[in-house]
Protein backbone atom coordinates (compact mmCIF):
# COMPACT_ATOMS: atom_id res chain seq x y z
CA UNK A 1 0.00 0.00 0.00
CA UNK A 2 1.49 3.36 -1.02
CA UNK A 3 1.78 6.04 1.60
CA UNK A 4 0.16 8.97 -0.18
CA UNK A 5 0.70 11.35 2.76
CA UNK A 6 4.48 10.74 2.62
CA UNK A 7 4.64 11.27 -1.12
CA UNK A 8 3.11 14.71 -0.75
CA UNK A 9 0.47 13.76 -3.29
CA UNK A 10 -2.65 13.61 -1.12
CA UNK A 11 -3.11 17.36 -0.93
CA UNK A 12 -1.82 18.18 -4.36
CA UNK A 13 -2.44 14.93 -6.13
CA UNK A 14 -4.11 16.58 -9.11
CA UNK A 15 -1.71 19.51 -9.37
CA UNK A 16 1.29 17.23 -9.33
CA UNK A 17 -0.39 15.08 -11.97
CA UNK A 18 -0.89 18.18 -14.16
CA UNK A 19 2.87 18.85 -14.05
CA UNK A 20 3.77 15.27 -14.93
CA UNK A 21 1.27 15.16 -17.82
CA UNK A 22 2.61 18.43 -19.20
CA UNK A 23 6.18 17.11 -19.08
CA UNK A 24 5.20 13.89 -20.81
CA UNK A 25 2.70 15.10 -23.42
CA UNK A 26 2.96 18.90 -23.66
CA UNK A 27 -0.74 19.10 -22.73
CA UNK A 28 -1.42 21.64 -20.00
CA UNK A 29 -4.44 20.44 -18.05
CA UNK A 30 -4.27 23.61 -15.94
CA UNK A 31 -5.90 25.39 -18.90
CA UNK A 32 -8.97 23.15 -18.68
CA UNK A 33 -11.73 23.80 -16.11
CA UNK A 34 -10.50 21.94 -13.05
CA UNK A 35 -13.62 20.47 -11.42
CA UNK A 36 -14.92 19.09 -14.71
CA UNK A 37 -11.58 17.64 -15.82
CA UNK A 38 -10.89 16.09 -12.41
CA UNK A 39 -14.28 14.39 -12.40
CA UNK A 40 -13.83 12.98 -15.89
CA UNK A 41 -10.34 11.68 -15.22
CA UNK A 42 -11.17 10.23 -11.80
CA UNK A 43 -14.08 8.27 -13.17
CA UNK A 44 -11.77 6.99 -15.94
CA UNK A 45 -8.91 5.94 -13.65
CA UNK A 46 -11.20 4.39 -11.04
CA UNK A 47 -12.75 2.17 -13.70
CA UNK A 48 -9.24 1.08 -14.65
CA UNK A 49 -8.47 0.21 -11.00
CA UNK A 50 -6.12 3.09 -10.15
CA UNK A 51 -6.45 4.68 -6.74
CA UNK A 52 -5.11 8.21 -7.17
CA UNK A 53 -3.79 10.59 -9.83
CA UNK A 54 -0.27 9.59 -8.77
CA UNK A 55 -1.05 5.92 -9.25
CA UNK A 56 -2.77 6.68 -12.57
CA UNK A 57 0.25 8.59 -13.88
CA UNK A 58 3.04 6.34 -12.65
CA UNK A 59 1.48 2.97 -13.33
CA UNK A 60 -0.85 3.94 -16.16
CA UNK A 61 -0.01 6.87 -18.44
CA UNK A 62 3.73 6.56 -17.95
CA UNK A 63 3.84 2.84 -18.72
CA UNK A 64 1.12 1.98 -21.15
CA UNK A 65 0.64 3.63 -24.56
CA UNK A 66 -2.95 2.36 -24.79
CA UNK A 67 -3.89 4.01 -21.51
CA UNK A 68 -2.22 7.22 -22.67
CA UNK A 69 -4.27 7.15 -25.89
CA UNK A 70 -7.45 6.43 -23.98
CA UNK A 71 -6.69 9.25 -21.56
CA UNK A 72 -6.56 11.68 -24.49
CA UNK A 73 -9.86 10.35 -25.73
CA UNK A 74 -11.47 10.74 -22.30
CA UNK A 75 -10.21 14.23 -21.45
CA UNK A 76 -13.15 15.72 -23.30
CA UNK A 77 -16.24 14.36 -24.95
CA UNK A 78 -15.58 13.45 -28.59
CA UNK A 79 -19.15 13.11 -29.67
CA UNK A 80 -19.99 14.83 -32.93
CA UNK A 81 -22.55 14.42 -35.68
CA UNK A 82 -23.17 15.58 -39.23
CA UNK A 83 -25.04 18.88 -39.50
CA UNK A 84 -25.10 19.29 -35.70
CA UNK A 85 -27.56 22.13 -34.82
CA UNK A 86 -29.00 22.36 -38.38
CA UNK A 87 -30.28 25.96 -38.04
CA UNK A 88 -26.74 27.22 -37.50
CA UNK A 89 -25.51 25.40 -40.61
CA UNK A 90 -28.40 26.96 -42.57
CA UNK A 91 -27.26 30.43 -41.50
CA UNK A 92 -23.75 29.47 -42.53
CA UNK A 93 -24.75 28.29 -45.98
CA UNK A 94 -27.43 30.88 -46.74
CA UNK A 95 -25.87 33.99 -45.27
CA UNK A 96 -22.27 33.66 -44.23
CA UNK A 97 -20.69 31.67 -47.06
CA UNK A 98 -22.30 33.73 -49.86
CA UNK A 99 -20.87 36.86 -48.25
CA UNK A 100 -17.43 35.30 -47.80
CA UNK A 101 -17.45 34.19 -51.43
CA UNK A 102 -17.93 37.77 -52.60
CA UNK A 103 -14.42 38.53 -51.39
CA UNK A 104 -12.67 35.28 -52.15
CA UNK A 105 -13.36 32.61 -54.74
CA UNK A 106 -11.15 30.09 -52.96
CA UNK A 107 -12.20 29.85 -49.32
CA UNK A 108 -9.59 28.85 -46.78
CA UNK A 109 -11.35 27.14 -43.88
CA UNK A 110 -10.24 25.64 -40.55
CA UNK A 111 -12.32 23.19 -38.55
CA UNK A 112 -10.58 23.27 -35.15
CA UNK A 113 -11.16 20.45 -32.64
CA UNK A 114 -12.91 18.49 -35.39
CA UNK A 115 -13.13 15.20 -33.49
CA UNK A 116 -14.11 12.32 -35.81
CA UNK A 117 -14.59 14.55 -38.87
CA UNK A 118 -18.35 15.08 -39.06
CA UNK A 119 -17.91 18.86 -38.96
CA UNK A 120 -15.38 19.33 -41.80
CA UNK A 121 -17.22 16.77 -43.95
CA UNK A 122 -20.55 18.57 -43.33
CA UNK A 123 -18.94 21.76 -44.50
CA UNK A 124 -17.46 20.15 -47.56
CA UNK A 125 -20.86 18.66 -48.50
CA UNK A 126 -22.59 22.02 -48.03
CA UNK A 127 -20.07 23.69 -50.32
CA UNK A 128 -20.55 21.03 -52.98
CA UNK A 129 -24.32 20.82 -52.57
CA UNK A 130 -25.14 24.52 -52.50
CA UNK A 131 -22.29 25.99 -54.46
CA UNK A 132 -21.64 23.10 -56.79
CA UNK A 133 -17.89 23.19 -56.57
CA UNK A 134 -14.95 22.37 -54.42
CA UNK A 135 -12.85 25.49 -54.74
CA UNK A 136 -12.02 25.52 -51.08
CA UNK A 137 -9.42 24.19 -48.70
CA UNK A 138 -10.47 22.69 -45.39
CA UNK A 139 -7.90 22.10 -42.69
CA UNK A 140 -9.29 19.94 -39.87
CA UNK A 141 -7.40 19.56 -36.62
CA UNK A 142 -7.71 17.90 -33.23
CA UNK A 143 -5.39 17.18 -30.32
CA UNK A 144 -6.19 13.46 -30.45
CA UNK A 145 -4.40 11.41 -33.09
CA UNK A 146 -6.54 8.30 -32.63
CA UNK A 147 -9.62 10.34 -33.39
CA UNK A 148 -8.01 11.86 -36.47
CA UNK A 149 -7.37 8.37 -37.79
CA UNK A 150 -11.09 7.66 -37.50
CA UNK A 151 -11.87 10.97 -39.21
CA UNK A 152 -9.57 10.07 -42.12
CA UNK A 153 -11.20 6.66 -42.53
CA UNK A 154 -14.59 8.42 -42.89
CA UNK A 155 -16.66 5.53 -41.54
CA UNK A 156 -19.80 6.40 -39.55
CA UNK A 157 -22.75 4.80 -37.79
CA UNK A 158 -26.33 5.54 -38.85
CA UNK A 159 -26.72 7.69 -35.73
CA UNK A 160 -24.08 10.23 -36.82
CA UNK A 161 -26.05 10.78 -40.04
CA UNK A 162 -29.45 11.34 -38.49
CA UNK A 163 -29.76 14.99 -39.61
CA UNK A 164 -28.98 14.19 -43.26
CA UNK A 165 -31.60 13.57 -45.97
CA UNK A 166 -31.48 10.28 -47.87
CA UNK A 167 -30.56 12.24 -51.06
CA UNK A 168 -27.50 13.71 -49.38
CA UNK A 169 -26.56 10.33 -47.93
CA UNK A 170 -26.82 8.74 -51.38
CA UNK A 171 -24.76 11.45 -53.04
CA UNK A 172 -21.94 11.65 -50.52
CA UNK A 173 -21.76 8.25 -48.75
CA UNK A 174 -21.34 4.61 -49.65
CA UNK A 175 -23.22 2.02 -47.59
CA UNK A 176 -20.73 -0.12 -45.67
CA UNK A 177 -22.55 -2.26 -43.16
CA UNK A 178 -23.18 -1.52 -40.34
CA UNK A 179 -22.72 2.16 -41.30
CA UNK A 180 -21.67 4.48 -44.10
CA UNK A 181 -18.37 5.68 -45.55
CA UNK A 182 -17.85 9.22 -46.87
CA UNK A 183 -17.07 9.21 -50.60
CA UNK A 184 -13.60 10.19 -51.76
CA UNK A 185 -14.85 13.35 -53.49
CA UNK A 186 -15.71 14.68 -49.99
CA UNK A 187 -12.76 13.13 -48.20
CA UNK A 188 -10.25 14.59 -50.62
CA UNK A 189 -11.24 18.17 -49.78
CA UNK A 190 -10.21 17.82 -46.12
CA UNK A 191 -6.66 17.74 -44.75
CA UNK A 192 -6.31 16.42 -41.22
CA UNK A 193 -3.52 17.45 -38.88
CA UNK A 194 -2.79 17.08 -35.17
CA UNK A 195 -2.99 20.46 -33.41
CA UNK A 196 -3.28 21.57 -29.79
CA UNK A 197 -5.28 24.80 -29.57
CA UNK A 198 -3.62 25.62 -26.25
CA UNK A 199 -0.01 25.19 -27.29
CA UNK A 200 0.60 25.08 -31.05
CA UNK A 201 0.96 27.98 -33.48
CA UNK A 202 -2.02 28.85 -35.67
CA UNK A 203 -1.95 29.14 -39.47
CA UNK A 204 -3.16 32.46 -40.90
CA UNK A 205 -5.25 33.81 -43.79
CA UNK A 206 -8.49 31.93 -43.01
CA UNK A 207 -11.86 33.08 -44.33
CA UNK A 208 -13.71 30.89 -41.85
CA UNK A 209 -12.83 29.13 -38.59
CA UNK A 210 -15.27 26.64 -37.11
CA UNK A 211 -14.52 25.84 -33.50
CA UNK A 212 -17.46 24.28 -31.67
CA UNK A 213 -17.93 22.48 -28.41
CA UNK A 214 -14.38 22.54 -27.16
CA UNK A 215 -13.95 26.04 -25.71
CA UNK A 216 -16.46 25.09 -22.99
CA UNK A 217 -13.77 22.87 -21.48
CA UNK A 218 -11.19 25.65 -21.13
CA UNK A 219 -10.63 28.21 -18.37
CA UNK A 220 -11.69 31.83 -19.02
CA UNK A 221 -8.05 32.91 -19.44
CA UNK A 222 -7.32 30.15 -21.92
CA UNK A 223 -10.44 31.03 -23.92
CA UNK A 224 -9.49 34.71 -24.08
CA UNK A 225 -6.05 33.81 -25.42
CA UNK A 226 -7.65 31.58 -28.07
CA UNK A 227 -10.05 34.33 -29.23
CA UNK A 228 -7.03 36.60 -29.78
CA UNK A 229 -5.25 33.87 -31.72
CA UNK A 230 -8.35 33.25 -33.83
CA UNK A 231 -8.45 36.97 -34.60
CA UNK A 232 -4.87 36.80 -35.90
CA UNK A 233 -5.58 33.63 -37.86
CA UNK A 234 -8.53 35.17 -39.75
CA UNK A 235 -8.58 37.67 -42.60
CA UNK A 236 -10.42 40.93 -41.87
CA UNK A 237 -14.08 40.16 -42.68
CA UNK A 238 -13.51 36.46 -41.88
CA UNK A 239 -15.85 34.53 -39.61
CA UNK A 240 -15.48 32.56 -36.38
CA UNK A 241 -18.33 30.04 -35.95
CA UNK A 242 -18.69 28.80 -32.34
CA UNK A 243 -20.84 26.17 -30.59
CA UNK A 244 -24.39 26.70 -29.39
CA UNK A 245 -23.41 27.37 -25.76
CA UNK A 246 -20.31 29.36 -26.56
CA UNK A 247 -21.32 32.98 -27.25
CA UNK A 248 -18.46 35.43 -26.82
CA UNK A 249 -19.26 37.81 -24.00
CA UNK A 250 -17.44 40.89 -25.28
CA UNK A 251 -16.46 40.26 -28.92
CA UNK A 252 -15.12 43.80 -29.54
CA UNK A 253 -12.35 43.07 -27.07
CA UNK A 254 -11.00 40.46 -29.47
CA UNK A 255 -11.58 42.47 -32.66
CA UNK A 256 -14.88 40.74 -33.52
CA UNK A 257 -18.50 41.79 -33.96
CA UNK A 258 -21.52 39.46 -33.95
CA UNK A 259 -22.75 38.88 -37.51
CA UNK A 260 -25.44 36.46 -36.31
CA UNK A 261 -25.88 34.32 -33.19
CA UNK A 262 -22.75 32.17 -32.87
CA UNK A 263 -21.04 33.85 -35.86
CA UNK A 264 -18.41 36.51 -35.21
CA UNK A 265 -16.90 38.67 -37.93
CA UNK A 266 -13.33 39.88 -37.58
CA UNK A 267 -13.52 43.66 -37.91
CA UNK A 268 -9.98 44.67 -37.11
CA UNK A 269 -6.48 43.35 -36.64
CA UNK A 270 -5.21 43.23 -33.08
Ligand SMILES: C[S@@+](CC[C@H](N)C(=O)[O-])C[C@H]1O[C@@H](n2cnc3c(N)ncnc32)[C@H](O)[C@@H]1O
Pocket residue numbers: 072076077078079080081084112113114115116119141142143144147195196197198211212213214243
Ligand atom coordinates in the same frame (compact mmCIF):
# COMPACT_ATOMS: atom_id res chain seq x y z
C1 LIG B 1 -17.06 17.60 -28.30
S1 LIG B 1 -15.75 17.43 -29.46
C2 LIG B 1 -16.25 18.65 -30.64
C3 LIG B 1 -16.42 18.08 -32.02
C4 LIG B 1 -17.02 19.03 -33.05
N1 LIG B 1 -16.31 20.28 -33.09
C5 LIG B 1 -18.50 19.26 -32.79
O1 LIG B 1 -18.86 20.31 -32.25
O2 LIG B 1 -19.29 18.38 -33.11
C6 LIG B 1 -14.35 18.13 -28.63
C7 LIG B 1 -13.02 17.84 -29.29
O3 LIG B 1 -12.02 18.73 -28.78
C8 LIG B 1 -10.77 18.06 -28.82
N2 LIG B 1 -9.83 18.80 -27.95
C9 LIG B 1 -9.76 18.83 -26.60
N3 LIG B 1 -8.75 19.62 -26.19
C10 LIG B 1 -8.18 20.13 -27.32
C11 LIG B 1 -7.09 21.02 -27.55
N4 LIG B 1 -6.40 21.55 -26.52
N5 LIG B 1 -6.76 21.33 -28.82
C12 LIG B 1 -7.45 20.78 -29.87
N6 LIG B 1 -8.50 19.93 -29.70
C13 LIG B 1 -8.86 19.61 -28.44
C14 LIG B 1 -11.12 16.67 -28.34
O4 LIG B 1 -10.13 15.72 -28.72
C15 LIG B 1 -12.48 16.44 -29.02
O5 LIG B 1 -12.33 15.75 -30.24
